[in-house]
Amino acid sequence: MKITTEKINSNLVRDVEEVSGQKVSACFQCGKCTGGCPVVWAMDIFPHQVLRYAQMGLIDELLHSKTLWICASCQTCDSRCPREVDIPKVIEALRLIIMREKGGNYLHPNDLPARVRENAPQQGLVSAFRKYAK
Amino acid sequence: MSVNLESHEPLIVAFCCNWCSYAGADLAGTSRMSYPTNVRIVRVPCSSRVNPSFIIRAFQRGADGVLIAGCHPGDCHYHSGNYYTRRRFTVLKRMLEYMGIEPERFQVRWISGSEGAKFAGVMNEITQEIKALGPNRKLRDVR
Amino acid sequence: MKRIGVFICWCGSNIAATVDIDKTIAAAKQMPGVVFADHNKYTCSELGQDMVKNAIKEHQLDRVVIGACSPRMHENTFRKTVEAAGLNPYYMEIANIREQCSWVHKDKETATGKAISLVRTAVAKAARNEALFSTEMPIERRALVIGGGIAGIQAALDIAETGFEVDLLEKEPSIGGRMAQLDKTFPTLDCSACILTPKMVDVAQHEKIRLITYSEVEKVEGYVGNFTVTIRNKARSVDMEKCTGCGDCMNKCPQKVSSEFEMGLAERRAIYTPFPQAVPNKPAIDRATCRWFTQEKCRVCEKICPTGAIDYDQVDEFITQRYGAIVVATGFDTHKLDKYGEYAYGKHPDVITSLEMERLFNASGPTGGKLLRPSNGKPPKNVAFIQCVGSRDKAKGNPYCAKICCMYTAKHAILLNEKVPGSKSFVFYIDVRTPGKDYEEFYNRAYEQHNATYIKGNVSKVFPDGDQLVVRSVDALSGALVELVVDMVVLATSVDARSDAKDLAQKLSITTNAHKFFNEAHPKLRPVETQTAGIFLAGVCQGPKDIPETVAQASAAAVKVASLLSKESLKSNPTIAEVDQKRCSGDMSCMAVCPYGAISEKIIEERRGRETVTRKIAEVNTALCQGCGACTVACRPGAINLKGFTNEQILAEVDAICL
Numbered sequence: 034m035k036i037t038t039e040k041i042n043s044n045l046v047r048d049v050e051e052v053s054g055q056k057v058s059a060c061f062q063c064g065k066c067t068g069g070c071p072v073v074w075a076m077d078i079f080p081h082q083v084l085r086y087a088q089m090g091l092i093d094e095l096l097h098s099k100t101l102w103i104c105a106s107c108q109t110c111d112s113r114c115p116r117e118v119d120i121p122k123v124i125e126a127l128r129l130i131i132m133r134e135k136g137g138n139y140l141h142p143n144d145l146p147a148r149v150r151e152n153a154p155q156q157g158l159v160s161a162f163r164k165y166a167k
Numbered sequence: 168m169s170v171n172l173e174s175h176e177p178l179i180v181a182f183c184c185n186w187c188s189y190a191g192a193d194l195a196g197t198s199r200m201s202y203p204t205n206v207r208i209v210r211v212p213c214s215s216r217v218n219p220s221f222i223i224r225a226f227q228r229g230a231d232g233v234l235i236a237g238c239h240p241g242d243c244h245y246h247s248g249n250y251y252t253r254r255r256f257t258v259l260k261r262m263l264e265y266m267g268i269e270p271e272r273f274q275v276r277w278i279s280g281s282e283g284a285k286f287a288g289v290m291n292e293i294t295q296e297i298k299a300l301g302p303n304r305k306l307r308d309v310r
Numbered sequence: 311m312k313r314i315g316v317f318i319c320w321c322g323s324n325i326a327a328t329v330d331i332d333k334t335i336a337a338a339k340q341m342p343g344v345v346f347a348d349h350n351k352y353t354c355s356e357l358g359q360d361m362v363k364n365a366i367k368e369h370q371l372d373r374v375v376i377g378a379c380s381p382r383m384h385e386n387t388f389r390k391t392v393e394a395a396g397l398n399p400y401y402m403e404i405a406n407i408r409e410q411c412s413w414v415h416k417d418k419e420t421a422t423g424k425a426i427s428l429v430r431t432a433v434a435k436a437a438r439n440e441a442l443f444s445t446e447m448p449i450e451r452r453a454l455v456i457g458g459g460i461a462g463i464q465a466a467l468d469i470a471e472t473g474f475e476v477d478l479l480e481k482e483p484s485i486g487g488r489m490a491q492l493d494k495t496f497p498t499l500d501c502s503a504c505i506l507t508p509k510m511v512d513v514a515q516h517e518k519i520r521l522i523t524y525s526e527v528e529k530v531e532g533y534v535g536n537f538t539v540t541i542r543n544k545a546r547s548v549d550m551e552k553c554t555g556c557g558d559c560m561n562k563c564p565q566k567v568s569s570e571f572e573m574g575l576a577e578r579r580a581i582y583t584p585f586p587q588a589v590p591n592k593p594a595i596d597r598a599t600c601r602w603f604t605q606e607k608c609r610v611c612e613k614i615c616p617t618g619a620i621d622y623d624q625v626d627e628f629i630t631q632r633y634g635a636i637v638v639a640t641g642f643d644t645h646k647l648d649k650y651g652e653y654a655y656g657k658h659p660d661v662i663t664s665l666e667m668e669r670l671f672n673a674s675g676p677t678g679g680k681l682l683r684p685s686n687g688k689p690p691k692n693v694a695f696i697q698c699v700g701s702r703d704k705a706k707g708n709p710y711c712a713k714i715c716c717m718y719t720a721k722h723a724i725l726l727n728e729k730v731p732g733s734k735s736f737v738f739y740i741d742v743r744t745p746g747k748d749y750e751e752f753y754n755r756a757y758e759q760h761n762a763t764y765i766k767g768n769v770s771k772v773f774p775d776g777d778q779l780v781v782r783s784v785d786a787l788s789g790a791l792v793e794l795v796v797d798m799v800v801l802a803t804s805v806d807a808r809s810d811a812k813d814l815a816q817k818l819s820i821t822t823n824a825h826k827f828f829n830e831a832h833p834k835l836r837p838v839e840t841q842t843a844g845i846f847l848a849g850v851c852q853g854p855k856d857i858p859e860t861v862a863q864a865s866a867a868a869v870k871v872a873s874l875l876s877k878e879s880l881k882s883n884p885t886i887a888e889v890d891q892k893r894c895s896g897d898m899s900c901m902a903v904c905p906y907g908a909i910s911e912k913i914i915e916e917r918r919g920r921e922t923v924t925r926k927i928a929e930v931n932t933a934l935c936q937g938c939g940a941c942t943v944a945c946r947p948g949a950i951n952l953k954g955f956t957n958e959q960i961l962a963e964v965d966a967i968c969l
Contacts, residue, residue, distance in 0.1 A: 034788070038692055058757050070797070082787075089763075089765075089788055189382070190382060192410050193380045193406075193410070195409075204424040205423070207427060207967040209963050209964065210381070211955055212938055212955055213938040213939055215903075215940035215943060219943070221961065224965070229968045230964075245936060248938050251491055251903055251944075274749060
């Protein structure tokens with residue numbers, strides 16, 4: 034695990050902030066989130082570390098962690114954070130990034146016959162692209 | 168003077184410097200801490216004012232213990248007095264021990280003006296120690 | 311036999327609840343010398359004091375013992391009381407039966423016993439009290455401020471405003487000090503020069519302030535109210551009267567030298583003012599580099615000067631002046647980095663110190679305020695800041711925290727981001743310390759709004775990689791190794807005491823701590839005084855601090871000076887050492903232990919038999935002696951005694967305790 038200038042300056046860090054709407058850089062690592070997390074025992078990366086990894090551009094490590102899928106979004110951490118960082122939203126953003134990047138879409142628009150394409154319901158179609166992809 | 172060991176209440180003379188230890192003793196009072204009545208304080212401007220002869224005189228006159236209390240090293244109001252105290256009484260302590268006075272009977276402590284609790288603690292501690300030794304018979308002059 | 315009166319105070323129930331007052335009075339009446347004993351509810355009240363005064367007159371008392379609260383509380387009150395009744399104030403003794411008896415004991419019987427013993431001790435001492443008299447010492451109502459940085463400037467202005475004359479001494483050709491070198495100041499980002507230069511001008515124009523630049527303290531003699539200071543006025547080689555400050559000489563001087571003010575990032579001439587806004591704005595010739603002084607040729611400045619102000623034959627002059635008070639405000643040095651090879655300072659031009667960074671930011675600095683890399687003149691994109699360089703380092707630096715680095719580094723990160731759009735700073739820290747009004751918020755801004763990333767880890771290696779620098783560390787919070795490629799590295803160098811602080815301390819007979827910062831008289835309650843009466847401290851020479859604290863301390867020192875000088879004369883403390891001429895052997899052991907240099911040798915003439923002989927004895931300077939009594943113990947023949955705490959008095963106390 035290594036922090037480099039490229040990683041800190043990478044677009045992924047900005048993506049996390051943009052998708053979550055949270056200021057990841059605001060966290061000063063007090064650790065209160067981790068101290069109060071009810072499911073921390075099952076996590077491989079603690080909640081405060083999630084933010085630290087995000088600040089340092091260690092996004093790959095985050096995307097491979099179990100923590101993202103263990104967090105129940107109970108908001109205990111958020112309600113206590115002195116820096117007003119909504120950690121569940123950051124975690125949700127990381128989940129989204131994974132969802133968006135993982136594999137291809139189940140359906141590709143070109144797979145549809147041209148005559149169906151015109152009439153297909155657009156929202157349903159987008160859902161169909163994504164739905165079974167994971 | 169005959170002394171009953173069981174009920175013997177030791178008499179302890181404490182030389183306290185005006186700026187730190189005497190102020191510490193006052194603070195113990197204003198904080199309403201309690202310590203035994205055995206200690207009597209003599210106020211001196213600085214622990215370096217205490218002449219070894221005062222200690223010997225106290226023992227001769229029947230004191231069971233003597234304490235010198237000054238500012239912490241480096242904090243002396245007169246900036247170097249307590250260093251002299253330290254050197255002088257290291258020598259005196261050896262001499263007293265040579266004469267057969269138990270080392271607990273003569274002590275030097277550093278107590279600052281903000282250490283009321285420490286002052287009370289030290290008084291409790293040395294009173295207990297000296298009580299356990301019984302009366303001073305070695306230097307007491309026969310009068 | 312003395313006629314001693316004893317007055318026992320109830321202090322309401324504070325004493326009376328634990329000490330049997332009647333028993334104590336009855337016992338006091340039996341003590342040797344006691345002719346009168348009485349009690350009072352509140353002796354410190356007007357009624358109580360009147361009772362003491364009346365009893366003194368009615369019973370012709372000549373010594374007074376008051377059993378009451380601590381002498382630290384009311385000693386002065388009761389001294390005045392007995393003085394009002396016609397007695398010498400030092401005839402009064404206090405038995406501390408409140409703080410050291412009724413408040414610390416619960417059992418009434420033993421407490422009463424102890425109170426009686428305390429009163430007996432005080433009576434024994436009082437019987438041996440002598441009349442003591444303070445002497446009046448005149449005061450020289452003029453102050454000296456040593457050091458012309460912001461601390462000295464503020465102190466001088468504040469003293470001058472109270473109406474006393476001040477000499478402001480500065481060793482450089484101009485006042486201004488460190489603050490003049492800074493670009494912006496935290497946490498408000500005001501421009502340092504904009505807030506400092508008006509004060510510098512005020513100093514120059516104030517009718518009560520005399521500016522003595524390019525000068526140093528040579529010798530200090532005397533004591534509070536009466537210091538005699540010899541000042542070395544270094545040869546400036548420029549006649550201050552004739553010079554108009556036009557600056558032609560500086561433009562034409564052919565000898566270029568690295569500028570100390572610009573931290574070596576730019577050059578100045580051999581005839582120079584440190585910076586354009588210098589006060590006084592008159593140059594000095596640096597004789598170590600001037601071509602005339604080193605090679606005996608040139609004299610260009612002399613030819614160019616329209617007023618003939620250049621004077622190569624000037625010599626150092628010595629001014630001797632008397633002062634009543636001295637403020638020391640000599641500032642600090644930045645830590646030398648020779649032991650920190652791992653940071654590549656001096657090996658790579660893009661590794662700079664924080665003070666050099668200030669000059670690079672500064673509009674009047676070497677780059678005209680554009681932040682450019684010293685190596686290639688291009689703006690940096692990624693900059694690493696290393697905190698605690700030489701601070702908190704027991705092994706090879708200073709063990710203490712330099713206090714200002716966290717804040718100025720946050721400032722640098724903000725300024726960098728503002729000056730170079732899209733730039734980023736990486737701050738390597740051990741702890742971030744921001745106690746102060748609006749400080750934490752300022753630091754928060756650095757990482758929330760100005761693209762600063764704080765990395766908890768000390769940097770262990772900086773090395774070049776192409777035209778960039780690699781910084782190696784660890785992020786202790788995530789446990790990940792850190793290897794950053796950056797364009798510049800800024801070292802937050804620690805704050806040292808002046809290298810010559812020890813010399814000055816010796817001249818002033820004040821003390822320094824282990825790191826050569828001057829010691830204050832009390833760390834909490836007397837923060838601007840020194841142990842030497844009449845000498846005060848302001849600014850970083852006392853310990854690392856920032857500008858607001860420095861200014862506050864300088865103003866505090868000024869008030870101390872003003873309150874001292876506002877008196878017509880000083881009353882001396884009469885409880886000081888006294889030499890018995892007859893017993894003194896002239897061995898001078900006392901002189902060796904005196905912390906104030908108050909004891910000196912004196913030659914006296916004596917009749918011995920039929921002949922007159924001269925011999926050496928010790929003499930106490932009554933103005934310098936502070937009355938610690940260390941000398942009394944050192945004296946082998948027992949010739950030196952401490953008035954108010956004589957051997958006889960203390961032994962009488964010991965005897966009374968042990969009765």
